[in-house]
Amino acid sequence: MLAEMKGINEECGVFGIWGHEKAAELTYYGLHSMQHRGQEGAGVVVSDRDNLKAHKGLGLVNDVFKDADFSKISGAASVGHVRYSTQGERTPENVQPLVFRSQTKSMALAHNGNIMNAETLRGELEDQGSILQTSSDTEVLAHLIKRRGKGINETSITDAINKITGAYAFVILTEEKMYAALDPSGIRPLSIGRLGDAYVVASETCVFDQIGATFEREILPGELVTISDEGIVSTRFAMRGQRKMCAMEYVYLSRPDSDVNEVNVHASRKRMGEELAKESPADADMVIGVPDSSISSAIGYAEASGLPYEMGIIKNRYVGRTFIQPSQELRELGVKLKLAPVRGIVAGKRIVMIDDSIVRGTTSKRIVRMLKQAGAAEVHVRIASPSIQHPCFYGIDMSTRDELIAANHSIDEIGEIIGADSVAYLSESGLEKAIVKDKTIHQGICMACMTGNYPVKENGEQEAAYRN
Numbered sequence: 001m002l003a004e005m006k007g008i009n010e011e012c013g014v015f016g017i018w019g020h021e022k023a024a025e026l027t028y029y030g031l032h033s034m035q036h037r038g039q040e041g042a043g044v045v046v047s048d049r050d051n052l053k054a055h056k057g058l059g060l061v062n063d064v065f066k067d068a069d070f071s072k073i074s075g076a077a078s079v080g081h082v083r084y085s086t087q088g089e090r091t092p093e094n095v096q097p098l099v100f101r102s103q104t105k106s107m108a109l110a111h112n113g114n115i116m117n118a119e120t121l122r123g124e125l126e127d128q129g130s131i132l133q134t135s136s137d138t139e140v141l142a143h144l145i146k147r148r149g150k151g152i153n154e155t156s157i158t159d160a161i162n163k164i165t166g167a168y169a170f171v172i173l174t175e176e177k178m179y180a181a182l183d184p185s186g187i188r189p190l191s192i193g194r195l196g197d198a199y200v201v202a203s204e205t206c207v208f209d210q211i212g213a214t215f216e217r218e219i220l221p222g223e224l225v226t227i228s229d230e231g232i233v234s235t236r237f238a239m240r241g242q243r244k245m246c247a248m249e250y251v252y253l254s255r256p257d258s259d260v261n262e263v264n265v266h267a268s269r270k271r272m273g274e275e276l277a278k279e280s281p282a283d284a285d286m287v288i289g290v291p292d293s294s295i296s297s298a299i300g301y302a303e304a305s306g307l308p309y310e311m312g313i314i315k316n317r318y319v320g321r322t323f324i325q326p327s328q329e330l331r332e333l334g335v336k337l338k339l340a341p342v343r344g345i346v347a348g349k350r351i352v353m354i355d356d357s358i359v360r361g362t363t364s365k366r367i368v369r370m371l372k373q374a375g376a377a378e379v380h381v382r383i384a385s386p387s388i389q390h391p392c393f394y395g396i397d398m399s400t401r402d403e404l405i406a407a408n409h410s411i412d413e414i415g416e417i418i419g420a421d422s423v424a425y426l427s428e429s430g431l432e433k434a435i436v437k438d439k440t441i442h443q444g445i446c447m448a449c450m451t452g453n454y455p456v457k458e459n460g461e462q463e464a465a466y467r468n
Contacts, residue, residue, distance in 0.1 A: 012096070012112040012395070013037035013191070013203040016171040017078040018178045018227045020198035023072050023078035024055075026211050030202060031061045031080045033210040037203060037256060038082035045108035046356035047175050048075035052106050056095045056194070057082075058199075079173040084397065094136045097173070105152045105174045107145070112203055113168035113395035114186045116456070121163065135459050141170065152427040157181070158224055158237040165245070166456060167394035171201055184238035185455050186221030187246050187394050187446050189260050192232075196381040204258040206218075210460040218261060224381035241302045244446040244455040248396060250435050251385045252293045252356045261443070263435060264375040266296045271434035273300025273354060274424055281305060282380040282425030288312030290367060291339065297355035297384035305352075312346045312353075313339050314370070339367060347375030358414065361405035365418040372419070381420040386428045386450040387411075393454065 014035030017023050027044045040063045041054025053073045057064040061082065062336070081096035095106040113380070118137035121144065125132065130143045144160035152174050161170075166232065167187035172179040180201045182190050193200040195213035205215050221224055222238035242364060245261045256266035276297065287307045289298025292315065317340050351371060358364050358381075368379050387406035400439035401407050405414055406425075415423040426434075428447060436443045447455045 004432045009400060011143055012084060012110075014110040014112050014169055014171045014201070015178060015180050015203070015207065016078070016110070016173065016201040016227075017195070017197045018077045019229070020195060021074075021076055023076055023198075024073045026195070026200075027078040027080035028061065028065055028068075029201075029211050030071075030207045031082050032203070032209045034082050035061055035202055036079075037253065038084035039090075041083040041265035042081065043077055043083075043095050043097050043110075044073065044080045045074035045099055045173060046073045047077040047096045047108075049174055049175055050324055052108050052173065052175065054083045054097070054099050054108070058092055058095060062182035064232065073136045077173060077178055078176065079108050079171050080112050091135075091188075093134050096137065096138060096375050097171075098134065098135070098138055100142045100146070102146065105176070106348035107142065109138055109142050110171045111141070111168060111456070112190075113183065114166045114293045114393060115140060115164045115168065116166040116393050117164060117406035118166075140164070144421055147223055152228060154224060154233075154235050158235065161224070161237055169203060175282070177226055179220055179224060179226055181237070182219045182225045183219055183456070184222040184240060185446070186240075186243040186261075187247065187456070189254070190251055192216045192225065194217060199232060200255070201225075201227075204254055204260075206255045206258040209257065240441070242441050242444040244444050245392065247385070247431060247435065247445040247447045248392075248449070251431075252443075253396070256296055257292075268435050269293070269356075269384065270303075272431060273297035273302075273306040275434050276382050276384050276424075276426045277301045277304035278356070279427055280382055282352045282382065283349075284352045284378065284424065285355060286310045286312065286345075286349055287352045288346070290353065290355045294384065297356065300385075301352065301354050301382065307352065309340075310345050312342050312351060313367070314342060315339055339370070341370050341374035341376075345373040346371055348377055350378040350380070351376050352380045352382055353420075354384055356383070356384050357388055357441075358383055358405060358418070359388060361414060361418050364420075368419045372413050378421040379419075379423075380422045381415070381418065383425045385426050385431055386447065387425045388449050390449050392449045394448070394456070396449070399402070454467045 009182050015030040019140045024046045041058045042061045045054045079097050097110040099108045115137040121140045125143050145156050168183045169188040169190040170181045193208040193213040198286050200213045221242045224235040227232045250268045254265045256263050287302040289295040371379050389407040
């Protein structure tokens, strides 16, 4: 349901391309394909082998680049970023890629995720004389890379990365090379593709299809990839355990045409619906999904239950991203602007309403009310993921525990609060069954926001955040 318009806000999307004469333009299209991952800002930094040239700003990709003169940011290598801030204020200087210039090499840095020990590192850097220009945790990595004066290379980057804790996917561009790195647990997605002789790096594989590239492989947890005119080189900077890909990438964040850790998102969501139908059937007339991320699960639930799938709610695609408005009043108004019941379909019917998650419960309450005002006889809410009871520290702007409805109320109480005739969630085992193909070192998911079992910990800062 746009993950409840939303207490879950997308993290960010990163993109890089090396070895294509239209690097800036392709980066623009790549960012456009990942607009769902961030709507606060967008940026492109291009290397012409002598200089790094930037174009970035606040707003959607189209708004930022509507007056862009791509001839002024030409070059054969580029890195791009779409942003939703999980750390740092919503200000122009925090829009990525961040550019850092020096007398030797300059670099542009784009980051998806969260550095959990950023405040500690920031304090250490400032004590050593560093002056940080932004409130973004991404800048911390740049200072760590340059701190020992080793230049920008595999050694300085791995030394810096090994000092940070968290979930991250980085793309770094210099005049001579491009680097991409993934955290040791592989919580965030990052893949490599090819476009002719050019290499492409992106947060989601749907980007490759959009720009005509082919998928090559995932970047592995704890891997640093160096791309240059000589080709591609892999460096291992950390020991790799079982991968813990963020489950919310499958539940909500990623586009359905993306493959995450070699699992198609639409197919996994459909299996979530199938598992949910087995676990929590309902005596009803039809199944509907809350657009857009819940549609795949609704189709799966309908097929497994034998109930017809109907388009009971439509989405107004010409309304802006109202869920990023700061006040709850505006967020709730945004629900009414974005979603509307199809009265002729739902009137007099017993409905199973499939959604991806419930965060605060306010949006669910409004949608159930809209359906009943449109004449629905019963509304049975089925959630295609386990209940969210814990905050996220890995790059998703999750509500604090006090705001999470499932952390403070029973399922029966949630049903009463949102006005549903019944409520049921997918089990943790059902979610894992829908996503994980085989339990190998390459497979595994992070369900910390659902289970409270955090694969990466920074105790002091994590516990402080947990208490908020």
